[in-house]
Amino acid sequence: MSTTHELLQEPPLAEHFDDLEQQHLSAQLGMWIFLATEALFFGGLFCAYTVYRRMHWIEFVVASRELNVAAGAINTAVLLTSSLTMALAVRAAKLRERRWLLIYLAITIVFGAVFLGIKAFEWSEDYERGLVPGSLFTFPFRPEFAGFAEIFFLLYFLMTGLHAIHLIIGIALVATVAGFCARHQYVAQGENLVEMTGLYWHFIDVIWVFLYPLLYLIDVHR
Amino acid sequence: MSVAIAPEERMARSYLTDGYNLKSWLLTTDHKRIGLLYMVSITLFFFVGGAAATILRLELMTPKGDLIETADAYNRMFTLHGVVMVWFFLIPSIPAVLGNFLVPVMIGARDMAFPKLNLLSWYIFMAGGIIVLATLIAGGVDTGWTFYVPFSSMFSNTFVVPAAAGVFIVGFSSILTGLNIIVTTHTMRCPGMTWDRLPLFVWAQYATSLIMVLATPVLAITVALLAAERIWGVGIFDPRLGGDPILFQHLFWFYSHPAVYIMILPGFGVVSEIIPCFARRPIFGYKFMAGALLAIAFLGFIVWGHHMFVSGQSMYAGFVFSIISFLVAIPSGIKVFNWTATLYKGSIRFDTPMLYALGFIGLFTIGGLTGLILASLAVDVHVHDTYFVVAHFHYIMVGGMVMAYLGGIHFWWPKLTGRMYSEWWGKLSALIVFFGFNLTFFPQFVLGYLGMPRRVYEYTEDYQILHIMSTLGASILAVGYLLPLSYLILSLWFGKHATGNPWSATGLEWQTTSPPPTHNFEETPVVTEAPYAYDPVVAEAEYRASLAEIEERPRVNHT
Numbered sequence: 001m002s003t004t005h006e007l008l009q010e011p012p013l014a015e016h017f018d019d020l021e022q023q024h025l026s027a028q029l030g031m032w033i034f035l036a037t038e039a040l041f042f043g044g045l046f047c048a049y050t051v052y053r054r055m056h057w058i059e060f061v062v063a064s065r066e067l068n069v070a071a072g073a074i075n076t077a078v079l080l081t082s083s084l085t086m087a088l089a090v091r092a093a094k095l096r097e098r099r100w101l102l103i104y105l106a107i108t109i110v111f112g113a114v115f116l117g118i119k120a121f122e123w124s125e126d127y128e129r130g131l132v133p134g135s136l137f138t139f140p141f142r143p144e145f146a147g148f149a150e151i152f153f154l155l156y157f158l159m160t161g162l163h164a165i166h167l168i169i170g171i172a173l174v175a176t177v178a179g180f181c182a183r184h185q186y187v188a189q190g191e192n193l194v195e196m197t198g199l200y201w202h203f204i205d206v207i208w209v210f211l212y213p214l215l216y217l218i219d220v221h222r
Numbered sequence: 223m224s225v226a227i228a229p230e231e232r233m234a235r236s237y238l239t240d241g242y243n244l245k246s247w248l249l250t251t252d253h254k255r256i257g258l259l260y261m262v263s264i265t266l267f268f269f270v271g272g273a274a275a276t277i278l279r280l281e282l283m284t285p286k287g288d289l290i291e292t293a294d295a296y297n298r299m300f301t302l303h304g305v306v307m308v309w310f311f312l313i314p315s316i317p318a319v320l321g322n323f324l325v326p327v328m329i330g331a332r333d334m335a336f337p338k339l340n341l342l343s344w345y346i347f348m349a350g351g352i353i354v355l356a357t358l359i360a361g362g363v364d365t366g367w368t369f370y371v372p373f374s375s376m377f378s379n380t381f382v383v384p385a386a387a388g389v390f391i392v393g394f395s396s397i398l399t400g401l402n403i404i405v406t407t408h409t410m411r412c413p414g415m416t417w418d419r420l421p422l423f424v425w426a427q428y429a430t431s432l433i434m435v436l437a438t439p440v441l442a443i444t445v446a447l448l449a450a451e452r453i454w455g456v457g458i459f460d461p462r463l464g465g466d467p468i469l470f471q472h473l474f475w476f477y478s479h480p481a482v483y484i485m486i487l488p489g490f491g492v493v494s495e496i497i498p499c500f501a502r503r504p505i506f507g508y509k510f511m512a513g514a515l516l517a518i519a520f521l522g523f524i525v526w527g528h529h530m531f532v533s534g535q536s537m538y539a540g541f542v543f544s545i546i547s548f549l550v551a552i553p554s555g556i557k558v559f560n561w562t563a564t565l566y567k568g569s570i571r572f573d574t575p576m577l578y579a580l581g582f583i584g585l586f587t588i589g590g591l592t593g594l595i596l597a598s599l600a601v602d603v604h605v606h607d608t609y610f611v612v613a614h615f616h617y618i619m620v621g622g623m624v625m626a627y628l629g630g631i632h633f634w635w636p637k638l639t640g641r642m643y644s645e646w647w648g649k650l651s652a653l654i655v656f657f658g659f660n661l662t663f664f665p666q667f668v669l670g671y672l673g674m675p676r677r678v679y680e681y682t683e684d685y686q687i688l689h690i691m692s693t694l695g696a697s698i699l700a701v702g703y704l705l706p707l708s709y710l711i712l713s714l715w716f717g718k719h720a721t722g723n724p725w726s727a728t729g730l731e732w733q734t735t736s737p738p739p740t741h742n743f744e745e746t747p748v749v750t751e752a753p754y755a756y757d758p759v760v761a762e763a764e765y766r767a768s769l770a771e772i773e774e775r776p777r778v779n780h781t
């Protein structure tokens with residue numbers, strides 16, 4: 001065995017699996033099924049959105065104009081780029097380039113945090129402008145639409161809020177995996193872990209790709 | 223006596239002897255031990271839900287409210303009964319206990335694909351269960367297990383949010399169980415265990431798991447939205463904001479109709495194992511049986527609107543939901559006919575598991591056919607929200623699923639514990655359960671047809687005789703459930719030692735020892751033939767020899 005090979009230990013095999021391929025396939029299939037459950041979890045909200053947008057389409061258009069399209073666009077770019085760095089991290093793990101792996105994971109975390117920062121800024125702006133549903137909701141811009149505009153903002157806060165919670169979990173996962181890979185000489189199970197975390201990260205990204213046009217861009221084409 | 227030593231030797235290296243302290247159970251990743259953890263927990267919940275049912279039935283013996291004095295208290299009691307029985311007994315019953323224990327053994331695997339997630343699912347289950355029990359002690363919920371808005375979101379003064387939280391949390395335990403079973407079935411099968419050799423029990427768990435992972439998240443988001451509405455005072459289903467309470471029903475039943483199949487498909491799997499074994503015949507139409515399971519799982523996702531015929535949903539939607547609901551009868555009919563055809567020219571024995579399985583077929587058929595009555599638009603308007611509905615779904619859930627669960631527990635008890643139970647008491651209780659069940663629920667069909675609404679605690683005197691019959695039946699049923707609890711527990715100390723294959727059954731789980739070793743098999747098995755290779759002539763002799771071998775075994779360990 002060459003010296004390089006010793007550095008790059010094979011991922012340990014759990015005792016109930018026959019070989020590494022079986023273990024890898026199981027992890028992959030498990031992750032995809034989990035993502036399917038996540039898609040259905042968000043699905044309830046997308047369903048509600050579809051129903052209410054059709055019922056109250058004028059209010060949805062009017063309400064959507066009050067969102068900060070520029071901030072949303074920047075965030076979309078940030079998150080898409082983070083998916084790129086995540087994909088590069090997965091590639092680095094496959095090539096067993098430990099240094100690049102850690103660098104890409106770190107950049108991914110930074111992008112995730114930037115996204116959350118911009119989102120928090122947007123929310124505080126919404127709060128000051130009286131767009132938070134409940135007793136604080138005033139919607140001073142077009143009061144005649146205030147009634148049903150509130151349900152748009154309710155959906156907006158629930159959908160972006162749930163997305164943000166997922167992103168926070170995603171950042172925590174990436175950080176954990178990065179910590180794991182930094183501590184161990186080589187990645188051990190890291191390769192599998194990076195790949196699964198990557199799938200989760202891309203999923204969060206895809207959800208945002210749907211949220212952005214549905215919430216921000218309803219009225220932009222006019 | 224060489225016969226006396228053999229079982230002790232075997233016990234010495236089974237999964238049960240692999241650690242005796244509490245930690246070895248609470249931190250186990252062995253799917254068999256996790257199955258037993260689930261078994262103990264859901265038995266507890268079953269008797270909690272059963273106690274609530276007993277109180278309900280006693281109250282309903284008289285037309286006036288005397289045992290329960292207010293409608294409020296009655297509402298809380300039936301909600302408790304429903305929530306506990308649906309989410310904390312029926313849904314985890316066969317998948318989490320028998321499925322957990324048997325799926326890896328049946329496919330020749332050493333464990334589930336994700337043993338730690340498996341353990342986590344039990345902890346999540348217990349967390350949800352404790353929250354729900356705490357809610358109940360604090361005063362309960364009065365919305366019914368369906369949590370319909372706007373009552374649950376705007377008007378109910380009870381602990382809706384904690385109960386919803388408990389349901390939300392327990393959902394993730396069934397998602398994890400389902401995910402584990404699907405991945406295990408895909409990736410962990412031993413050499414030769416092809417998809418067309420998979421036991422129907424595994425097919426049933428697989429179909430159930432698909433429903434669990436695809437439907438449960440929708441319930442999670444639905445109760446989360448309900449909780450959000452209660453906590454913040456504005457909500458998606460709030461009509462003042464232009465929200466639509468009917469949307470809640472759509473989302474709820476998008477989960478809860480498939481969930482009804484989570485509560486019956488696993489029972490199909492159990493019965494499909496028991497019938498061929500005790501009829502000594504290969505299952506009739508294996509491929510159709512497997513296909514029917516998947517067909518029911520698929521159709522289950524597109525019939526939810528039959529719960530909403532009188533809710534104000536579109537009349538045309540009602541037509542479509544009604545027609546698709548009728549289609550479910552086709553795969554269900556295939557199953558019933560094929561079980562019956564399996565019996566034909568078999569060499570049938572009426573052991574305890576077989577009594578439960580035969581009872582299942584009859585009761586499921588009644589439950590299924592009355593389901594068709596309810597799926598008919600015009601008739602449903604008449605019997606909607608009456609005891610007819612209550613009787614219908616209890617025939618499926620209690621007559622079907624609980625019978626199948628008990629049949630399965632008896633069938634695999636020797637495998638789970640290494641002990642035989644008392645056959646005489648077993649048969650007696652199976653008969654008591656069957657008789658008590660029918661006396662409890664058949665009068666409820668009549669009650670409902672005559673117009674007795676569900677979820678009320680006072681009624682006019684004309685209905686009393688039928689209610690008394692039902693309560694009498696419930697008392698008999700209670701005896702039928704307490705008996706197995708007693709003799710099964712006693713068998714752990716006083717039962718005869720089981721051989722590896724006491725029923726001379728086919729299937730990999732019977733080729734290992736009873737109870738199996740920690741990693742299920744001494745060496746990975748190889749499958750060379752189709753499942754259910756029973757022969758009514760030869761197998762009969764094998765079966766007698768096997769029973770004779772058990773007879774020679776000592777009742778207690780002499781170590």
Ligand SMILES: [Cu+2]
Nearest residue numbers: 479482526529
């Ligand atoms: Cu239904």
